[in-house]
Amino acid sequence: MARALRTDGMRKCIGCFSCMTVCAAVNKHNFSISKSAIKIKTNGGLKHGFYATVCHACKDDRACLEACPTGALVERKGGGVLLNKDMCTGCKKCVDACIVGAVFFDEEENLPIICKHCGSCTRFCPHQCLTMEEVDDVL
Amino acid sequence: MFYKDYIRVLNINLSTGRIRVDKRKDLRAYLGGVGVASKLLQENMNPDLPPLHEDQPIIFAIGAASSVFPVITKTVAMFVSPLTGELGESYAGGRLAFTMLHAGYDAIVITGKSQKPCYVTVTQTGVEIKDARAFWGMDSDKVGSYIRNREHGSGKRSIIRIGPAGENLCSYASVCVDTYRHFGRLGLGAVFGSKLMKAMQVTGDLPMPIPNFKDYFKTYSKLYKQVTETEVMAKYHDAGTPINVEPLSAMGGLPTRNLTSGTFEHAENISGEAFAKNNLIRKMACTGCPVGCIHIGQFRREFDHGYEYEAISVGYDYELIYALGSFLGVDNTDGVLYVIDAVERNGLDAMSCGVVLGWACEALERGIITEEQTILPLKMGDYVNLAKAVDYIAQGVNQLYTDMGKGVKHVAKKYGGYDFGMQIAGNEMPGYHTGYGSLVGALVGARHSHLCNAGYSYDQSNRDKELDKEKLVDYLISEEIERCLLNSLIICLFARKVYSRENIRMVLKCVGLDYTDETLTDIAKRILRTKLEIKKSLGFAIQDVKLPKRFFETPTTTGKLDQYMANEIAEEYARRCEEILAEEDESIKEFV
Numbered sequence: 001m002a003r004a005l006r007t008d009g010m011r012k013c014i015g016c017f018s019c020m021t022v023c024a025a026v027n028k029h030n031f032s033i034s035k036s037a038i039k040i041k042t043n044g045g046l047k048h049g050f051y052a053t054v055c056h057a058c059k060d061d062r063a064c065l066e067a068c069p070t071g072a073l074v075e076r077k078g079g080g081v082l083l084n085k086d087m088c089t090g091c092k093k094c095v096d097a098c099i100v101g102a103v104f105f106d107e108e109e110n111l112p113i114i115c116k117h118c119g120s121c122t123r124f125c126p127h128q129c130l131t132m133e134e135v136d137d138v139l
Numbered sequence: 140m141f142y143k144d145y146i147r148v149l150n151i152n153l154s155t156g157r158i159r160v161d162k163r164k165d166l167r168a169y170l171g172g173v174g175v176a177s178k179l180l181q182e183n184m185n186p187d188l189p190p191l192h193e194d195q196p197i198i199f200a201i202g203a204a205s206s207v208f209p210v211i212t213k214t215v216a217m218f219v220s221p222l223t224g225e226l227g228e229s230y231a232g233g234r235l236a237f238t239m240l241h242a243g244y245d246a247i248v249i250t251g252k253s254q255k256p257c258y259v260t261v262t263q264t265g266v267e268i269k270d271a272r273a274f275w276g277m278d279s280d281k282v283g284s285y286i287r288n289r290e291h292g293s294g295k296r297s298i299i300r301i302g303p304a305g306e307n308l309c310s311y312a313s314v315c316v317d318t319y320r321h322f323g324r325l326g327l328g329a330v331f332g333s334k335l336m337k338a339m340q341v342t343g344d345l346p347m348p349i350p351n352f353k354d355y356f357k358t359y360s361k362l363y364k365q366v367t368e369t370e371v372m373a374k375y376h377d378a379g380t381p382i383n384v385e386p387l388s389a390m391g392g393l394p395t396r397n398l399t400s401g402t403f404e405h406a407e408n409i410s411g412e413a414f415a416k417n418n419l420i421r422k423m424a425c426t427g428c429p430v431g432c433i434h435i436g437q438f439r440r441e442f443d444h445g446y447e448y449e450a451i452s453v454g455y456d457y458e459l460i461y462a463l464g465s466f467l468g469v470d471n472t473d474g475v476l477y478v479i480d481a482v483e484r485n486g487l488d489a490m491s492c493g494v495v496l497g498w499a500c501e502a503l504e505r506g507i508i509t510e511e512q513t514i515l516p517l518k519m520g521d522y523v524n525l526a527k528a529v530d531y532i533a534q535g536v537n538q539l540y541t542d543m544g545k546g547v548k549h550v551a552k553k554y555g556g557y558d559f560g561m562q563i564a565g566n567e568m569p570g571y572h573t574g575y576g577s578l579v580g581a582l583v584g585a586r587h588s589h590l591c592n593a594g595y596s597y598d599q600s601n602r603d604k605e606l607d608k609e610k611l612v613d614y615l616i617s618e619e620i621e622r623c624l625l626n627s628l629i630i631c632l633f634a635r636k637v638y639s640r641e642n643i644r645m646v647l648k649c650v651g652l653d654y655t656d657e658t659l660t661d662i663a664k665r666i667l668r669t670k671l672e673i674k675k676s677l678g679f680a681i682q683d684v685k686l687p688k689r690f691f692e693t694p695t696t697t698g699k700l701d702q703y704m705a706n707e708i709a710e711e712y713a714r715r716c717e718e719i720l721a722e723e724d725e726s727i728k729e730f731v
Binding site for chain 1: 141206207209237240241293294295317318319344345346347348349352355356359363367421422423424425426427428429430431433452
């Protein structure tokens with residue numbers, strides 16, 4: 001069964017940033033959280049709690065995919081998309097198309113940063129703010 | 140820098156506006172953190188000038204393994220302390236280490252003095268000194284908001300700033316780091332103020348490839364597991380450090396009412412459990428720490444009739460509860476948070492502030508100072524007036540409050556009551572009256588902090604045994620040396636038990652530093668030697684310190700202390716320091 005990342009527990013977040021560190025390390029072999037596919041931010045300073053910006057694993061209509069002129073983004077089982085790096089031109093149309101702002105861009109690699117829903121971040125979330133949910137296999 | 144053979148130092152001169160970056164291979168001999176910062180302080184300070192002279196530097200340094208392993212989260216600041224006149228060394232968590240690493244700097248040296256109030260921005264694409272005239276006079280919370288709105292870098296920045304106390308050069312003014320953390324002790328805030336520097340924002344997200352991902356991630360995962368799944372760290376997360384309030388009071392080691400007692404009869408009302416029940420609303424973490432020991436408590440204040448309330452949330456910890464709670468006879472959690480809020484807004488060190496107020500309450504009661512001078516009828520437990528007095532200290536509203544802002548040693552020497560102005564070598568006492576370990580430990584510790592060598596911990600674990608002077612001195616000196624190593628990585632001391640030598644060597648290896656235990660011990664000793672040299676050059680000698688008599692009148696957890704015995708232990712420690720200073724540093728050649 002396919003799985004997708006959920007962020008329903010974010011009100012419990014302590015802001016340790018372990019998820020971002022681990023995402024960048026595992027997926028990009030890099031220490032910089034700018035490479036992470038999940039971003040933790042505050043709602044205007046540390047007094048106001050944290051929220052996570054990450055791929056929602058859209059199922060039916062995938063705006064990023066629709067916007068991609070080259071077909072570099074393809075449907076992922078269980079929601080979201082997968083990136084075919086060789087076909088990407090770095091046009092950033094997917095970045096603009098995602099209205100939750102969850103497609104980031106790696107300027108160094110000239111590629112979008114696409115969450116694969118691998119679940120590494122959830123394994124290093126001390127409060128289970130981030131979890132993996134089993135979802136239908138549908139494309 | 141990771142995988143490099145040099146330390147990258149950013150130099151900012153506020154007088155000339157010049158910015159310079161140095162790559163220093165020689166500084167590798169000091170590993171990072173406190174080692175690098177000590178050497179840079181020694182190079183840049185001028186022992187013949189006063190601490191707040193514009194030619195005195197501020198040094199920030201991150202550690203050799205900062206931010207990429209769990210709980211290695213701290214930044215060290217070093218300076219000449221305006222409070223003690225000697226070694227200034229203070230640590231803060233938050234996001235500063237993380238952002239300095241990703242901005243590409245191991246250390247920042249700030250010298251000179253700006254012509255007008257300024258703030259500094261450090262990014263991977265440049266350093267700027269900017270106009271802060273309109274920020275001058277603002278409390279630290281407010282200036283944080285303004286800079287947050289004005290500058291870019293949301294989610295990957297750290298904003299450090301001073302409040303009115305720093306601007307007004309109070310000797311124990313603090314620097315607030317990311318709202319809830321601080322460079323608290325020894326007056327870094329005043330050094331900022333003396334340079335007309337209100338704040339600094341550091342932003343960074345430089346790409347940093349991990350060449351040995353497998354080794355790195357294996358190590359990271361192992362340490363993450365140890366930190367989150369073992370009992371070692373649980374107490375810091377659960378009720379947090381305030382869990383110590385009740386047991387310490389029961390043992391008679393909780394400084395109470397200006398140290399007239401070691402037991403607070405209302406300890407239960409200001410215990411870790413009481414705060415958790417009454418006020419705790421959330422916990423937070425420094426970047427890179429899955430433990431999350433930052434406890435935020437909320438209280439409400441009625442600001443007008445008709446059920447008009449404001450909600451105020453502040454961070455609390457054991458040290459704050461001691462200094463602004465039991466030490467001042469404040470017997471309820473809301474009252475303690477009320478005073479913490481005043482200390483936060485003004486940007487003062489909570490411990491020093493509490494101890495100064497403790498002296499003031501007693502001095503007024505004894506008639507050494509008058510109500511005309513204190514303006515308020517200051518007394519133990521009256522947290523509303525105590526909080527007002529905090530404002531008066533920060534603003535220096537009259538001569539007495541200006542003197543109180545210079546520290547308890549200064550004010551008690553001038554007005555009287557030296558023997559109940561509870562300081563150790565000029566630094567206000569920490570929250571432990573546990574025995575010779577805590578008292579002598581703070582006296583001989585390089586920065587006169589309970590964290591130099593954890594003498595309080597020795598007292599508690601050796602409570603039932605007879606005093607063994609040699610053993611105590613051995614413990615204090617070996618702990619001081621080992622902490623030089625921890626502080627050169629810079630590991631949060633709460634995780635000291637997780638970071639054994641084996642684990643330390645493992646994380647260093649992951650970032651390209653493969654050292655033997657012997658080399659690490661040599662480095663740690665080298666760091667202590669540098670600190671001792673700095674202290675000597677600033678005229679400090681253990682033998683010159685005159686401790687207030689009350690330390691020997693109020694029983695500790697291990698009974699009453701004897702002044703001569705304390706001096707004897709301190710002198711033995713001083714002798715051992717001389718030995719360390721005289722040692723030939725053979726292994727430094729490996730790094731040159």
